[in-house]
Amino acid sequence: MIPAAFDYVRASSVDDAIRLLGEHGDDAKLLAGGHSLIPMMKLRLAAPAMLIDITGIPQLDAIRVDGNRVTIGALTKHAALAASDALKKTAPALWDAANQLGDPQVRNRGTIGGASAHGDPSADYPAVLLALDATFTVVGKGGERKLRAGDFFREMFDTALGAGEVLTAIAFDAAPKSAYVKYHHPASHYAVVGAAAVLTLNGGSIATARVAIAGVGDSAFRAGGVESALAGVRGSDEAAVAAACAGTASGQDARSDTFASGAYRAAMADVFTARAVAQAASR
Amino acid sequence: MEYRNGKIGVKGDPSKSMTTAEAGFMAFMGDNLPPGLEPGMDATRRFEPPNFVFPFGTHVCVVEVDAKTGQVEFVKYLAVDDCGRLLNPMIVEGQVHGGIAQGLSQAMFEEVVYDGDGQLLTGTLMDYAIPHAEQVPHYDLDHTVTATTVNPLGIKGVGEAGTIGSTPAVANAVMDALAPFGVVHIDMPLKPEKLWTAMHAKNGRAR
Amino acid sequence: MQIDLTVNGKRASLDAEPRLLLVHALRDVIGLTGTHVGCDTSSCGACTVLLDGVSVKSCTVFAVQASGHEVTTIEGIGTADELHPMQEAFWSSHGLQCGYCTTGMIVSAVDLLKRNPDPSDEQIRAGLEGNLCRCTGYENIVKSVRVAAKAMREHAPLHSVRDLMPIHPPAEEPPPSGEGIIIPALEKALT
Numbered sequence A: 001m002i003p004a005a006f007d008y009v010r011a012s013s014v015d016d017a018i019r020l021l022g023e024h025g026d027d028a029k030l031l032a033g034g035h036s037l038i039p040m041m042k043l044r045l046a047a048p049a050m051l052i053d054i055t056g057i058p059q060l061d062a063i064r065v066d067g068n069r070v071t072i073g074a075l076t077k078h079a080a081l082a083a084s085d086a087l088k089k090t091a092p093a094l095w096d097a098a099n100q101l102g103d104p105q106v107r108n109r110g111t112i113g114g115a116s117a118h119g120d121p122s123a124d125y126p127a128v129l130l131a132l133d134a135t136f137t138v139v140g141k142g143g144e145r146k147l148r149a150g151d152f153f154r155e156m157f158d159t160a161l162g163a164g165e166v167l168t169a170i171a172f173d174a175a176p177k178s179a180y181v182k183y184h185h186p187a188s189h190y191a192v193v194g195a196a197a198v199l200t201l202n203g204g205s206i207a208t209a210r211v212a213i214a215g216v217g218d219s220a221f222r223a224g225g226v227e228s229a230l231a232g233v234r235g236s237d238e239a240a241v242a243a244a245c246a247g248t249a250s251g252q253d254a255r256s257d258t259f260a261s262g263a264y265r266a267a268m269a270d271v272f273t274a275r276a277v278a279q280a281a282s283r
Numbered sequence B: 001m002e003y004r005n006g007k008i009g010v011k012g013d014p015s016k017s018m019t020t021a022e023a024g025f026m027a028f029m030g031d032n033l034p035p036g037l038e039p040g041m042d043a044t045r046r047f048e049p050p051n052f053v054f055p056f057g058t059h060v061c062v063v064e065v066d067a068k069t070g071q072v073e074f075v076k077y078l079a080v081d082d083c084g085r086l087l088n089p090m091i092v093e094g095q096v097h098g099g100i101a102q103g104l105s106q107a108m109f110e111e112v113v114y115d116g117d118g119q120l121l122t123g124t125l126m127d128y129a130i131p132h133a134e135q136v137p138h139y140d141l142d143h144t145v146t147a148t149t150v151n152p153l154g155i156k157g158v159g160e161a162g163t164i165g166s167t168p169a170v171a172n173a174v175m176d177a178l179a180p181f182g183v184v185h186i187d188m189p190l191k192p193e194k195l196w197t198a199m200h201a202k203n204g205r206a207r
Numbered sequence C: 001m002q003i004d005l006t007v008n009g010k011r012a013s014l015d016a017e018p019r020l021l022l023v024h025a026l027r028d029v030i031g032l033t034g035t036h037v038g039c040d041t042s043s044c045g046a047c048t049v050l051l052d053g054v055s056v057k058s059c060t061v062f063a064v065q066a067s068g069h070e071v072t073t074i075e076g077i078g079t080a081d082e083l084h085p086m087q088e089a090f091w092s093s094h095g096l097q098c099g100y101c102t103t104g105m106i107v108s109a110v111d112l113l114k115r116n117p118d119p120s121d122e123q124i125r126a127g128l129e130g131n132l133c134r135c136t137g138y139e140n141i142v143k144s145v146r147v148a149a150k151a152m153r154e155h156a157p158l159h160s161v162r163d164l165m166p167i168h169p170p171a172e173e174p175p176p177s178g179e180g181i182i183i184p185a186l187e188k189a190l191t
C-alpha cells in the first residue's frame, strides 16, 4: 500500500525539530522509528504533508542510571531496552515490556519516545511508565516541560504533547521489584491485557504498590483500588494477592474486539495483575 | 538419430547435430519445420488407477488449558501417517508438518469475522491470526508403510494428511482437558474466551 | 528526492518520492526481487532485510530513511558460488516449501545468530516471531536454523549451488550413448 505524498526532512537537533514543527504547523509530523506512523500512513489513516525525521538527533538514544534515577532518551530503541542489563536490574518491568513488544524487527526500529507519544491503548510501555510514575521531558518553543505519566497519557491516541513539542526523555526512580505480564494478541502481538506492578516490600509483605493496566481501557490506567488493597498482603500468598487484585478494571469501559470482549478483558486484567504482582514480589 | 556427447545427431554423420535445448527451441518456435509438421514437443499419457488410494494415520495431541484464562498450551504432538511408499521422506514429513500447522490453526486461531453489515472485521494479519513459530509445537512424526496395489509405485497421497488429523486431534484434546468442567462441545476456533466462558458457566467460579 | 543507498556493498542512487518504501526501491527500482511483500500491515516479515546489519521490515521503512545507510538483502547474504550456511541449511533441511517466506526468514535467522550463535529451539522460535510461514509448520525452519548455527560455529566449508545440486552432468561423466532417444520429427528435420 502506498501512502499519500509528503515531504521529508531530517532534523539535526531538538531545536531544529521544534523550528521545523513551527514552520510546517499541523501538517507536519515527527518520524522516529516509524513503526506506528508508517503502518497508519500505508493504510492512509494518517497523511501528514511533512515528515521530520528525528532519528539523527544525537544523544537521545541512551539509557543512563545515576544512583537511583534512570533516564531513557526518547530515541532509545525497543531492542536496546530489551538488551540492557542495567534496565533489567533497575526496572525489570520495563525490560519485560521491551522484550515482549512486537517482534525482533519491530524492536529494531521502534523507539520508546514514539511508542509513548503515539498513545496506543494496546501499547505496552504506557502501563509500565504509569506504574513507574515516570516523568516525561517535553521540549517546545517555550522551553522545557516536565510531565508525570498520569498527566501525559490521556485518551486513545491522545497525549499531553503539544503540536510543536518534542518528547526528549523519560525518567523514573529505580524499581527493582517490578514486573510486566502480557496477554499477547495472537495476530498483532499487541497487548490484549498488559499488567505492570511496581512494589516496595517490607519483609515479605507489600508496603506500597503501583499497578497499571494496558489494553483494556481507552488509555492505560492506574488501578488505584487494587494498589491500596495490596498494602500489607504477602507477595507469596497467591490467594491474598488474587483477592486484592479483583476489580482492576472497575470504572473502565473495557474495550472489545474480534478477539476478546470487554467482560473477558476486564477479568483477564485481574488475573494478569495478580501474576505481575507475584512476579514483582519474587524479584 | 542418436544421442551423443550431450547432443542429438544424425547417426553416422558427426557434422549434423544439435543440443536438446536447440532442438526444443526449434520445435517450439516451429518456423523451420518440414511441411505438415506441427510445432511443439508434447506427449500426454493418461493413467486411470482401478480404485482410490486410502492413506490413513493417527494424530495425538496433548494440551494444557489455563483454567484462569482459557489459554491453551501445546505439550506434545505425535503423528503417525501411512502414505504407502515414501518416495522422498523429507518432503513427506514437510507436507505433514505444514498440514498439522494448518489444521491446528483452524482448531485454535483462524476465524473470519463479519459485522452485522457484512463488513469483514478480520481482513488483515493484525486481526486474522496465522500462527507464528512460537504458537505451534514441535511435531514428532513416524510412518507405517502399507503400499497400495492400485498403482505401480505403491504410493498414496500425503498433502492433506496433516490437516485432516490435526484439527480433530487438537479440538478433542482441548475438550478432554475441559471434561472436568462438564464441557463437551465448543465451536472452533477454540479461542481462549470461549473456553474460559464455558468453564466458568459450568463451574460458576474461577479456580 | 535524492536517495543514496549502499545495497549489498554497492552504491545505488535514485531520485524518488519520499513515500517510496524501501521494499519497493529494492524490488522495483533496483531490481532485487528476492525481498518479498506478503502483507499490508507490517506483520509477515517476508520483506525483511538488514539495515546497518540489523533485521528490519523493509515495507515499514521509507527508502529515504535508509539514505546514507547500508542495506543487505537476501541477494547479499550469499551467492550461488558461495552459499551462506543459512541458505545451505534451508536447502538441506527442507526449510522451505513455496519459498515465499524464505528470503525474509533467512535474513531474520542470520540476524538472530549474530546475537545468539547457539540458540535453543525456543530461542529460534522467539527470534522468528516477526516472520510468518504458511507452508512448513515451522518445524524444518527451526531445524534449518539449528543446522546453520552448528555449521557456522564449526566453520564448516561453504558450498556452491552446483555442489549441492548438479543439474547438468559434470563434464567428465561419459554422456549417454548408443541407440539414444529417437525423435522421428526431429530426424526428418535434420536430414
Ligand SMILES: Cc1cc2nc3c(=O)[nH]c(=O)nc-3n(C[C@H](O)[C@H](O)[C@H](O)COP(=O)(O)OP(=O)(O)OC[C@H]3O[C@@H](n4cnc5c(N)ncnc54)[C@H](O)[C@@H]3O)c2cc1C
Residues within 6 Å of the ligand: A029, A030, A031, A032, A033, A034, A035, A036, A037, A038, A039, A054, A074, A075, A100, A101, A102, A103, A106, A109, A110, A111, A112, A113, A114, A115, A116, A117, A118, A120, A122, A123, A124, A125, A161, A165, A166, A167, A168, A188, A189, A190, A191, C041, C042, C043, C060
Ligand atoms: C507489527 C507491529 C507490532 C507491534 N507490536 C507492538 C506491541 O506489541 N506493543 C507495543 O507497545 N507496540 C507495538 N508496536 C508499535 C511499536 O512499538 C512502535 O515502534 C511504537 O508504537 C512507535 O514508535 P516509533 O519510534 O516507531 O514511532 P513513530 O511511528 O515514528 O511515531 C509514532 C508517533 O509518535 C510521534 N513521535 C515519535 N517520536 C516522538 C518524539 N520524540 N516526540 C514527540 N512525538 C514523537 C510521531 O510523530 C507519531 O505521531 C508494533 C508495531 C508493529 C509494526
Ligand code: FES
Residues within 6 Å of the ligand: C036, C037, C038, C039, C040, C041, C042, C043, C044, C045, C046, C047, C048, C057, C058, C059, C060
Ligand atoms: S510485507 Fe509483510 S511485513 Fe513487510
Ligand code: FES
Residues within 6 Å of the ligand: C095, C096, C097, C098, C099, C100, C101, C102, C132, C133, C134, C135, C136
Ligand atoms: S515456505 Fe511457503 S510461506 Fe514459508
